[in-house]
Amino acid sequence: xxxxxxxxxxxxxxxxxxxxxxxxxxxxxxxxxxxxxxxxxxxxxxxxxxxxxxxxxxxxxxxxxxxxxxxxxxxxxxxxxxxxxxxxxxxxxxxxxxxxxxxxxxxxxxxxxxxxxxxxxxxxxxxxxxxxxxxxxxxxxxxxxxxxxxxxxxxxxxxxxxxxxxxxxxxxxxxxxxxxxxxxxxxxxxxxxxxxxxxxxxxxxxxxxxxxxxxxxxxxxxxxxxxxxxxxxxxxxxxxxxxxxxxxxxxxxxxxxxxxxxxxxxxxxxxxxxxxxxxxxxxxxxxxxxxxxx
Amino acid sequence: xxxxxxxxxxxxxxxxxxxxxxxxxxxxxxxxxxxxxxxxxxxxxxxxxxxxxxxxxxxxxxxxxxxxxxxxxxxxxxxxxxxxxxxxxxxxxxxxxxxxxxxxxxxxxxxxxxxxxxxxxxxxxxxxxxxxxxxxxxxxxxxxxxxxxxxxxxxxxxxxxxxxxxxxxxxxxxxxxxxxxxxxxxxxxxxxxxxxxxxxxxxxxxxxxxxxxxxxxxxxxxxxxxxxxxxxxxxxxxxxxxxxxxxxxxxxxxxxxxxxxxxxxxxxxxxxxxxxxxxxxxxxxxxxxxxxx
Numbered sequence: 001x002x003x004x005x006x007x008x009x010x011x012x013x014x015x016x017x018x019x020x021x022x023x024x025x026x027x028x029x030x031x032x033x034x035x036x037x038x039x040x041x042x043x044x045x046x047x048x049x050x051x052x053x054x055x056x057x058x059x060x061x062x063x064x065x066x067x068x069x070x071x072x073x074x075x076x077x078x079x080x081x082x083x084x085x086x087x088x089x090x091x092x093x094x095x096x097x098x099x100x101x102x103x104x105x106x107x108x109x110x111x112x113x114x115x116x117x118x119x120x121x122x123x124x125x126x127x128x129x130x131x132x133x134x135x136x137x138x139x140x141x142x143x144x145x146x147x148x149x150x151x152x153x154x155x156x157x158x159x160x161x162x163x164x165x166x167x168x169x170x171x172x173x174x175x176x177x178x179x180x181x182x183x184x185x186x187x188x189x190x191x192x193x194x195x196x197x198x199x200x201x202x203x204x205x206x207x208x209x210x211x212x213x214x215x216x217x218x219x220x221x222x223x224x225x226x227x228x229x230x231x232x233x234x235x236x237x238x239x240x241x242x243x244x245x246x247x248x249x250x251x252x253x254x255x256x257x258x259x260x261x262x263x264x265x266x267x268x269x270x271x272x273x274x275x276x277x278x279x280x281x282x283x284x285x286x287x288x289x290x291x292x293x294x
Numbered sequence: 295x296x297x298x299x300x301x302x303x304x305x306x307x308x309x310x311x312x313x314x315x316x317x318x319x320x321x322x323x324x325x326x327x328x329x330x331x332x333x334x335x336x337x338x339x340x341x342x343x344x345x346x347x348x349x350x351x352x353x354x355x356x357x358x359x360x361x362x363x364x365x366x367x368x369x370x371x372x373x374x375x376x377x378x379x380x381x382x383x384x385x386x387x388x389x390x391x392x393x394x395x396x397x398x399x400x401x402x403x404x405x406x407x408x409x410x411x412x413x414x415x416x417x418x419x420x421x422x423x424x425x426x427x428x429x430x431x432x433x434x435x436x437x438x439x440x441x442x443x444x445x446x447x448x449x450x451x452x453x454x455x456x457x458x459x460x461x462x463x464x465x466x467x468x469x470x471x472x473x474x475x476x477x478x479x480x481x482x483x484x485x486x487x488x489x490x491x492x493x494x495x496x497x498x499x500x501x502x503x504x505x506x507x508x509x510x511x512x513x514x515x516x517x518x519x520x521x522x523x524x525x526x527x528x529x530x531x532x533x534x535x536x537x538x539x540x541x542x543x544x545x546x547x548x549x550x551x552x553x554x555x556x557x558x559x560x561x562x563x564x565x566x567x568x569x570x571x572x573x574x575x576x577x578x579x580x581x582x583x584x585x586x587x
Contacts, residue, residue, distance in 0.1 A: 085485050109485050117482035121500045121577040130496065134486040162577040182486050 029099045030060035031186060031218040032084060037093035038243075039079060053079055055243035057093070066212065066219045068229035070276065071239030072283045077222045078114070080244070081188050084220070085109045097186065110184025110217075114191045116171040118163045124150060124174045125159040131181035142181070149177040153207060169200040173207060180211070187212065189221040193228065205232075205260035213257050226280070230254070230272045231263040238276055241283040248279055365546035373551040387555055389532040393449060393521040394559075397456020398513055404457065405464025406506065410498075412465070413472025430462045435523050442528040451528070456520035463516065464509040471505030472498070504578070507571045514563045518556060 039054040053076040061067045071077045082088040084095055086105040095102040097109075118127045125146055132142030150159055153173045163171055172192065179187065192208065193201045209232055212219050223229050229236045236250045254266050263269060348367045355366035377383035412419040412426075438455050445451040475498060483493050525534030533552040540548030 082481075087481050087484060105485055105487055107487065111482065111485035113478045113482055115476075115478045117476070117478040119479065119496060119500070121575075130483075131486065134483075134488055134492075164577065 028063055030096070031063040031065070031098060032061040032220060033094075033096040033099070034059050034080075034084065035094050035096075037080065037083065037095065038091050039076065039083065039088075040091045052243040054083075054090075055245050057239075057244065057246055059237055059246055059249075061218055061220055063218055064216050066232060066234045067221070067237060068233035068235070069220065069222045069237045069239060070224065070226060070229045070280070071244060072241045072280060073224060075239045075242050075283075076244035077239055078190050081111070081190050081220070081222050085111050085188055087111075108183070108185035110179040110182055110187045112175055112179050112187065112189045112192050114194060116163065116175040118171060118175055118178070120163050123160050123162055124155060124166065124170075124177075127163070127174055128177045128181050131178035135182045146177065146181050149180055150174070153177050153211075167200070168196050169204045172196065172204050176208060176211070180215075185217065187217055187219040187221075189219065191223055192221065194224070201228075202261045208232075209258060209260050226273055226276050227264055228260070230269060230276070231258055231260050236272070236276065238279050239283075241286050247283070250276065361546070362544070363546065365550050369547040370551050370554060373547045374554070377551065383555070386531055386533050386536050386552070387559070390518070390521050390525065390534065390556070391559065393452035393524065393532065394456055394514075394517040396449070397453040397520060398460055398510070398517040400453060401457035401460030401513065401517070402464055402506075402510065405461045405509065406468050406502075408461075409465040409468025410472055410502075413469040419469070426462075426465070430466075434458045434520070438524050438527045441524070447528045447530070452521055452524040452532075455524045456517045459516045459520040460513040463512050464506070467505045467509035468502060471502045475501045504575060507567070507575070511564065511567055514567065515560060518560055522556065 035058045037054055037057040038052070041051040041053055043050050057080065059067075069077050069080070079088065083090045084097075084102065086095075086102045086109070097106050100106065118124075119130070122130070125143070128146035128150060129139075129142045132145045133139065135142075137145065147159065150156065153176065155170060155173055155177070158166055158170055158174070163174070166174065172195075176192075189208075193205055196204060205228065212232075221229075221232060230250075230252055231254075233252055236252060237246050238248045238250070239245065240247045250272055252272060254263055254268060264273075351364070352367050355361045355364050361369060374383065377386075412422065434455065437458060438451075441451040441454045441458075445454055479497050479501075480493060483497060488496075521532070522534030522537070525532040526538050529535045533556050536552040537549045540546070540552065
């Protein structure tokens with residue numbers, strides 16, 4: 001269910017030469033267009049200076065593309081997802097979703113939080129139903145839809161359980177089901193598996209990967225796990241330490257469908273791993289060195 | 295159509311199932327026996343905990359101290375029965391109960407409203423903080439004479455005092471509850487474009503329920519204190535009035551009888567609350583239930 005683009009050529013494009021505009025049109029307008037994004041936090045507590053969290057970040061995500069953003073902790077990558085989803089306002093720069101500038105929260109955002117953000121007082125089924133109802137479905141439709149989504153994610157036995165009764169991996173899958181029930185155009189995943197243990201992460205990661213590949217929606221995932229980024233994404237953007245910028249971009253041309261775990265045995269995987277780690281190590285050394293000095 | 299080996303395999307299964315089932319049965323029986331044992335032990339313990347002090351009291355009164363000072367369980371029981379017969383027990387109890395309940399309800403409603411406002415508006419909370427802390431540190435009991443002058447010696451003054459005592463517990467609890475609402479839950483709903491009223495219904499109110507229960511639990515005791523103190527200062531009936539009236543004429547059985555009724559009221563309140571809490575907060579306990587094996 002890809003969004004279709006029958007958008008008129010933008011005024012800016014008309015001024016360009018034909019060859020260029022043709023190429024842009026062939027690719028279609030970007031699903032996510034981030035340009036010149038900066039974020040400055042006001043000084044808090046003992047800090048007297050304001051804190052630049054993001055510095056002039058620009059990148060685009062094409063429709064149906066799966067992009068991973070990776071960076072050292074504290075580089076502002078999670079914050080950036082919040083800005084893209086309209087939950088947080090940027091200091092400078094512009095975000096466009098399907099060519100429309102983001103002001104407040106736009107339609108069709110499927111945000112999956114680091115914590116599961118499930119209602120503890122609702123059962124798994126009720127939690128997922130919330131997503132479908134907010135997408136505008138009738139109660140009854142929403143419930144049957146949610147039921148089949150949970151079945152699909154292997155949670156048939158968990159329908160009437162409360163989040164506290166579910167394991168971390170199951171809660172993650174319920175959260176994904178709720179996001180899917182909302183039928184978003186764009187999935188924004190904020191470190192989706194960071195709270196899971198290694199084996200559960202592979203299991204749940206595979207579930208996510210299979211479903212997201214099948215849906216073919218635009219996905220932007222933020223992670224600190226290099227292997228995860230390479231295994232899942234078409235493109236990996238590596239960010240610098242704070243203030244975060246895009247340091248480098250890698251196009252991951254591994255064949256699809258991928259496997260969350262087995263993809264690491266594909267030829268080429270290791271090379272990506274080494275090159276990304278090279279950049280991250282440099283960034284982390286900068287951060288750690290700075291901490292030692294102060 | 296089943297082939298022969300398949301059928302053998304299928305016939306093999308039930309016996310394995312059967313073994314598992316008997317094992318499960320044995321385990322269940324063992325567990326049931328154990329929990330029965332624990333329950334019986336509990337009742338025995340409880341009975342001892344209640345009977346021993348009562349017998350001690352009776353003996354103290356009969357042999358050492360004298361009923362003139364501490365009355366005795368039997369004479370208190372006697373008094374309760376005769377009060378129940380002439381209807382004065384019901385009248386006094388109802389009076390105190392009414393004051394405590396109406397006051398609790400007023401304090402609760404007021405506390406929830408103010409607590410929610412203060413929780414959501416840091417500015418308001420910062421501005422009002424000294425006033426709130428000032429009134430909170432003031433012994434509210436000292437307001438009782440004022441309430442009586444302003445509102446008379448009827449129900450209203452007592453309700454006002456009870457409400458003023460309960461108000462702050464509720465207010466602080468609810469304010470803290472609002473401040474600790476899970477931000478990611480709110481963000482998750484915001485990212486799905488949920489309206490404000492949906493977020494209040496699905497997140498804010500359920501988040502506050504445990505805090506409100508906690509404040510009711512503390513508030514019950516406080517409401518009874520408030521009602522009794524108000525009666526001590528100015529009234530013509532109620533359990534507090536009865537305590538004061540009885541001690542005034544050295545009627546120890548009477549004052550202790552009223553205190554016993556107060557105690558029973560508090561116990562019943564707490565029990566009703568515990569049941570309501572258990573039902574409402576099923577999602578909270580469910581995790582524990584899952585763990586009991």
